[in-house]
Amino acid sequence: MIKSKLSEFKSMQERCSNCSYCKWLPLDKVKSNRFAKNCPSSTYFNFNTYSARGRFQLALALVDGELEYNDTMTQVVHSCTGCGACDVSCKICRYNLEPLEHQIAFKQDAVSSGHVLPEQLKIINSLKNQKTMLSGEVKSSRTKWAEDLKIKNVLENKADILFFPGCKYSYNTQLRGLLKCMVKIMQDAGENFGYLGEADCCCASRAWQMGFADEFTDRANSNISVIESAGIKTIVTPCADCYHGFKRLYAELGLKVEVLHFVEYLDRIISEGKLKLNNTLDITVTYHDPCHLGRQGEAYEAWNGHEKKILNQVHTWEPRRPRYNGAKGIYDAPRRVIQAIPGVKLVEMERIREYSWCCGAGSGCSETLPVYSLATASERVAEARSTNAEILVTACPWCKSNFEADGTMKVIDITELVIASLEGGVL
Amino acid sequence: MKELSAAIYAELEAIVGKENISNDPCVLQTYRCQAAHSSAHYGPYDHLTPTPRAVLLPGSTKEVQDIILACNRHGLKYKASGTFWAAHGYIGSDYAIQLDMRRMDKIEIDPLNMIAIIEPYVCGAALQAETMKHSLTCNIPGCGASCTVLGNAAGWAGSGPMSIYTGNAYECILSMEWVLPNGEIIVTGSAGSGCGWFSGDGPGPSSRAILRSAMGTAGEMGVCTHMAVKLSPWHGPAVLDSYGDAPFYRAKLPENFRAYAIGFPTWKDWADANVLLWHTGINIIGHRQFSMFGRDIKGPMLNILTDPDKQLCDLPELMQDEEMINTNESLHREVYVVLAGTSEKDMLWKEKTLEKILEQTHGWKDKFMLDPEREKWLLLYLIRMGHKNLNFVLCGAYEGHFGFGGGNPYLAGEYLEEAMALKKEWEQKDDFLAAVGGDAALTNPSSWGGGGMQGWETFACYDPHDKVSIKKTCDYFTNVSDRWMKSKGFGGCFGKSNESCRKSDGYEYTQEEHNQMFSKMPDTTPYIYQWKVREAVNPNHLGSSYYATLDPNYKG
Numbered sequence: 001m002i003k004s005k006l007s008e009f010k011s012m013q014e015r016c017s018n019c020s021y022c023k024w025l026p027l028d029k030v031k032s033n034r035f036a037k038n039c040p041s042s043t044y045f046n047f048n049t050y051s052a053r054g055r056f057q058l059a060l061a062l063v064d065g066e067l068e069y070n071d072t073m074t075q076v077v078h079s080c081t082g083c084g085a086c087d088v089s090c091k092i093c094r095y096n097l098e099p100l101e102h103q104i105a106f107k108q109d110a111v112s113s114g115h116v117l118p119e120q121l122k123i124i125n126s127l128k129n130q131k132t133m134l135s136g137e138v139k140s141s142r143t144k145w146a147e148d149l150k151i152k153n154v155l156e157n158k159a160d161i162l163f164f165p166g167c168k169y170s171y172n173t174q175l176r177g178l179l180k181c182m183v184k185i186m187q188d189a190g191e192n193f194g195y196l197g198e199a200d201c202c203c204a205s206r207a208w209q210m211g212f213a214d215e216f217t218d219r220a221n222s223n224i225s226v227i228e229s230a231g232i233k234t235i236v237t238p239c240a241d242c243y244h245g246f247k248r249l250y251a252e253l254g255l256k257v258e259v260l261h262f263v264e265y266l267d268r269i270i271s272e273g274k275l276k277l278n279n280t281l282d283i284t285v286t287y288h289d290p291c292h293l294g295r296q297g298e299a300y301e302a303w304n305g306h307e308k309k310i311l312n313q314v315h316t317w318e319p320r321r322p323r324y325n326g327a328k329g330i331y332d333a334p335r336r337v338i339q340a341i342p343g344v345k346l347v348e349m350e351r352i353r354e355y356s357w358c359c360g361a362g363s364g365c366s367e368t369l370p371v372y373s374l375a376t377a378s379e380r381v382a383e384a385r386s387t388n389a390e391i392l393v394t395a396c397p398w399c400k401s402n403f404e405a406d407g408t409m410k411v412i413d414i415t416e417l418v419i420a421s422l423e424g425g426v427l
Numbered sequence: 428m429k430e431l432s433a434a435i436y437a438e439l440e441a442i443v444g445k446e447n448i449s450n451d452p453c454v455l456q457t458y459r460c461q462a463a464h465s466s467a468h469y470g471p472y473d474h475l476t477p478t479p480r481a482v483l484l485p486g487s488t489k490e491v492q493d494i495i496l497a498c499n500r501h502g503l504k505y506k507a508s509g510t511f512w513a514a515h516g517y518i519g520s521d522y523a524i525q526l527d528m529r530r531m532d533k534i535e536i537d538p539l540n541m542i543a544i545i546e547p548y549v550c551g552a553a554l555q556a557e558t559m560k561h562s563l564t565c566n567i568p569g570c571g572a573s574c575t576v577l578g579n580a581a582g583w584a585g586s587g588p589m590s591i592y593t594g595n596a597y598e599c600i601l602s603m604e605w606v607l608p609n610g611e612i613i614v615t616g617s618a619g620s621g622c623g624w625f626s627g628d629g630p631g632p633s634s635r636a637i638l639r640s641a642m643g644t645a646g647e648m649g650v651c652t653h654m655a656v657k658l659s660p661w662h663g664p665a666v667l668d669s670y671g672d673a674p675f676y677r678a679k680l681p682e683n684f685r686a687y688a689i690g691f692p693t694w695k696d697w698a699d700a701n702v703l704l705w706h707t708g709i710n711i712i713g714h715r716q717f718s719m720f721g722r723d724i725k726g727p728m729l730n731i732l733t734d735p736d737k738q739l740c741d742l743p744e745l746m747q748d749e750e751m752i753n754t755n756e757s758l759h760r761e762v763y764v765v766l767a768g769t770s771e772k773d774m775l776w777k778e779k780t781l782e783k784i785l786e787q788t789h790g791w792k793d794k795f796m797l798d799p800e801r802e803k804w805l806l807l808y809l810i811r812m813g814h815k816n817l818n819f820v821l822c823g824a825y826e827g828h829f830g831f832g833g834g835n836p837y838l839a840g841e842y843l844e845e846a847m848a849l850k851k852e853w854e855q856k857d858d859f860l861a862a863v864g865g866d867a868a869l870t871n872p873s874s875w876g877g878g879g880m881q882g883w884e885t886f887a888c889y890d891p892h893d894k895v896s897i898k899k900t901c902d903y904f905t906n907v908s909d910r911w912m913k914s915k916g917f918g919g920c921f922g923k924s925n926e927s928c929r930k931s932d933g934y935e936y937t938q939e940e941h942n943q944m945f946s947k948m949p950d951t952t953p954y955i956y957q958w959k960v961r962e963a964v965n966p967n968h969l970g971s972s973y974y975a976t977l978d979p980n981y982k983g
Contacts, residue, residue: 014892015823017464019816020510020573024550027572027813028669028676033534033553046447046484046529047454048511054457061456072451092674093732093817095739308740311724312858313890314821316740327672327735354673 001101002252003213006059006109009102011307013060015315022052022086022099025355035350035383038085040358040376041076049076052086052099059106074115077106079372081365082209083291083358084326091325096307096315100324107211107363116211119368124212127219131201132167135367143200145169145176149183152194154230161186161193162232162257164246166239167202168397175397181419182238182262189274193236199226205245205292209363217253220245224255238262238415240396244292251300261293263395263414267333270340279424280343285417286389287334287346288380288403289356290396295326326354334395334414341421347387357383359399366402377402381409391427393417429522431480435501439483439524442493447484447530458482458525460517462933463891464824467513467583469925470904471826471889473897476517476933479525486530488604488612488652494526495649495969496610504969507650509547509575515582515645515928519935519971526650528575536561540625541658542601547577547651552813554656560665563658564810566593571815581651583643586874586882588714588763588809591705593659594876597639601627601655605638608649608965613638616655624655637960645928645973648964662767669807672735677803678810683768685778686712686805688796690761692789694840697760700788701836704764705878707784709777712765712809713872717758719818719825719886721863722847726754726795732814733801739821754795755864760839761793762872765809821861824891826900827884828908829868830921834879836872842915843868843883849911850885859899861888884921901931928973935972945977955979 021027023039030036037043042051049058049072058076061067080103087100110116119135126135132142145165154162163186169175186193204219227235235246235257247259260268269275289295301322308318331353338346351357360366360376381403384392392411394400403411412427420427431450440448449455459475466472480503485491491507498505504523508516511527518525528547534554535544538561543554552572554565568579569587576596579585581603585596593599602618602625613619615634617626627635638648668679678684691697704710720728727745731737737745745751766781768774785791796805808814818825829846831838843866851865867886874880887903890896909920919926927944929935936944945954954977961968961976 011892014461014463015819015890017816017819017823017891018460018511019571019819020512021816024552024573026673026676027550027552028667028807028811030552030556030572030811030813031666033532033549033557036550036553036556046527047449047457047482048527049454049457057457057459057461058453067452067456070451070453072449073453076453088673090816092676093814093820095820096823309890310740310743311821311862312854313861313888313893313896314739314742315823315890316738316742318740320738320740323738325673 002208002217002249003108004101004105006105007063009059009105010063012097012102013056013063016053016056016097018053020051020053021089021092024089025351026089026092029355031350038089038351038355038357040081040083040360041079043379044372044375045079050079052090052103055080055103055106056099059102069110069113069115074110074117077110077115078117078120078210078363079365079369080107081358081360081362081376083362084296085355085358088295088326088354091323095323104208104211108213111211117368120210120364123364123367124207124215127202127204127207127215132171133202133204133206134167134171137171142170143197145179146195149180151183153197154194154232155197155199155226157194158231159192159194160232161191161234161236162227162230163193163195164235164237164242166237166242166397168401169238172397178413178415182415185275189269196226203242203245205241205249206364208249216249220250220253224250224253227255227257232257234258234260236260236262236265238397238413240290240293241398244296247297248300261330261395263334263337264330266337266418270337277341277418277421279421281341281417281421281427282343283391283427284345284347284389285338285391285393286349286384286387287338288359288384288392288394288399289331289353290394290399291356291358291362293395294329294331294356295354297329298324298326299328329354337414337418338393341417344417347389349383349387351383359402361398361402366398373402374405378406381406385409431503435497435503436481438497439481439494442490442497443483443485447486448481450481454482455479458517458527460514461891462514463897464819466826467515467925468827468922469514469929470923470931471824471897471900472931472933473894474931474933476514476519477521477523479518479523481524482527483524484527484530488606491526491606491650491652492610492612495606495608498524498969499610499967502967504971506646506971507547508646509578510550510573512570512574515973516578519929519933531652538563540623542625542655543658544624544653544655545577546653547575549576550574551576552811555811556667558658559661559663559667562661564593564661565656565658566590566596566599567812568596572811572813573815576656577651577654580654580656581639581643582645585643586871587812588712588716588871590871590876591713591873591878592711592876594657595874598876599657600635600639601625601657603635603638603651603655604653605648606650606652608969618655645971647970647974662769667811674814675733675735675804676807677800678807680803680806683771683774684806685766686763686802686809687781688758688761688763688793688805689785689790690757690759690793694760694843695837696788696790698836698839700784700790701762701872701881703784703788704762704872707780708877709766709780710764710872711767714763714809715761715868715870716763716809718761719867719869720821721861722759722866723755723864725758726751729754729795733804750795754793757791757793757795763805763809765806818886821863822888822890825886825888826922828887828904828920828922829883829885829912830924831883831917834881836881839883846885846911849907850887853903853907857899859889859896860903863888887922927975938976938978941972941976942978942981943983945975946981946983951977
């Protein structure tokens, strides 16, 4: 749900059973002691307080008036990267708890009562004033990437597909080059597509991750109006956060368009024969599943129901509640794209797909709690190195930049791999 | 209430470092157990355990020792816990600190001697994953692979579905390192004499039984910081690989692994089969596991767990489905077994032996669970025990009740149906318990290695969000199941078996209260003996009341 009250979760807070499954990978998937944990915040800060269970218990005390916000609680609430790993592990066997939804509600409660981290205010101010969540960037330079490209403005010339690059690609000078390549791939595939021109703004989904529900909704509704006025049928974005925003959150706000991550688009045109990857890359890579493309990349399903007890005390939902447990996330498309490149060998890490370890950048943590965020990224890079892969590939610019900050392994966007094969280049 | 002074806090902080101690009220709140769940057999009480004065995360034996020495200096109680599954891991008094052992999570494997030396936070899944790399496996705690192996062995009962093969957790204990309640470090068994960790007894001092006691010390006898556990051969791959969508994860295992759900027409046949399973030793795993859901929803729950598109709201419809009704009937008296062959010939012999057992006991392999994909799910479930939060799946809380111990599998036919009919009657008479068809009784073919010991536990599922459900479940334990158990000469209700450990308000008993309680026992000797043990190693009485003692000088 886009916005909810913490008190509405009281039954879940009391029914969380303290089993601690939220701190581990799905236990069937544990392959070593070293990489058995799943939760960045409880792994870094160590106290139970930082687990989904701890947050259920804290929130219950808050709802019952036994505790009030203090600096620690504010940090606990906002240290959740919103990765959803706890949600997957919990819901292997629980059908009536929603840890991730609860954590977002907890953040919203903190924000609405003024308990935020200092850096979050800068980010939100940037969203309001410059229409980007990259504080320090300005709106006027957002579409510089498109200046030399023959790409149409969908508000001026009708197109079926909206190419939506997102803040990170738009402002980062290194990533801007990739946008040009993406545009060329779509042009070569003969797509009728364009971008939003000056109307292009942040999707704001990270604001939602951080608990700023109103700020998200304002921005999202503006974007939806623009997208609907352009008559767009499909949105293609290379950013996992934007993807999640459009596919799950905007859909809840009423946007009815097909949403594709660029890697899904690549997978589609490769299978249709529109993109041929002929050049061999003799390289071993491992792939990181971004949280918002993977386990949180499931499509939105409308639900407006309530709890219903059956068999006296078994609590369930009426009507059937959508079960977001990561099972239908986007995992196979990126792997098919990687394996479509001649010579590339894909080796898997231990924590993959719906039980992937987070990059640490989620919910703005790379800006608000940078030391913790970097430690989370380094944990993932260590896992990637343990596979003996030469390169860590991902499909999200936030993951990429956080991994690069670790500095111990080469990290690339999956599109770079494709381009290298297309151009016969060297990585 | 007595507060922890700044000076003592500073002393503790100097031991573990600033990052590893907290007295923030938010942190402390999350180290309280909601006793309505996972209360580990002292009843579903509607209280939180007391708030600790501080939470510490020790990182070494030395730090644990220094903490305990400081506690002794200042009369400060403490309790250590690994994975915090149940209430006995939490403190029970106001002036106490909580030790969270999660920084101590190392594993050292000695494959030649088939042992692993582990620290307190090593969970079952992690240890099994590491041991499998050496063609070995450990006993997974019956409470599931999320739980600490060391805590399960040192602090609690410790049986699980694999116990018939690996031995119960306490049978697997070899040498141990304990920081005693007085701060002294003792190393038991062979490691105590510097001979390695391979044996729990001699040539060093054999304090294993005293430190662990019969049911485990529940955090009483200081802190066990290292434990060597016995490992058993694993005839599968080095990595337990799996596939499928949650919760229908399935094992990728070779043909030398098979899992079956076997059913029987009578309890006599069921018991005969259990005895034959002991005698032949063909199964590495055996359990009446999925009965925990209840007799009327066993098949439907197996259906839900093996179909990612289904949910609990599908139960009513599935309960009317003919195939599910037949599955419930087929699995009325059942055991789930895993066979693992060391070779093709060995597997052939085990398969034939199982067929012969079924022939002699008129049993069958359940058709629904013979589906190859469901079999692979069953294999993974039973080998890893990675789904034990299913205990909470229906309502969010459960408590064991009834319960028959001892080595006699024939008890089931004599008493189980009567007890379960009584439970079903109450499920229908009122609405505080989940109505699952009475029988929600779990058991092992044997909770000891090799056979000969069987214990039953019946789940009662209630809603921890519903105070009426909690209260009435407590009353039901007292007035119905406890009375029935005592009327049959079984002692008390399993759900109340630790009633003497902690009061219903979450606090521990005073010595005076324990004296009053235990002086009325027919045989007071064990309690007086434990008093003497405690006086020897815990002179400042810094543990909790899980360790039952009677003052020999009590004149009540």
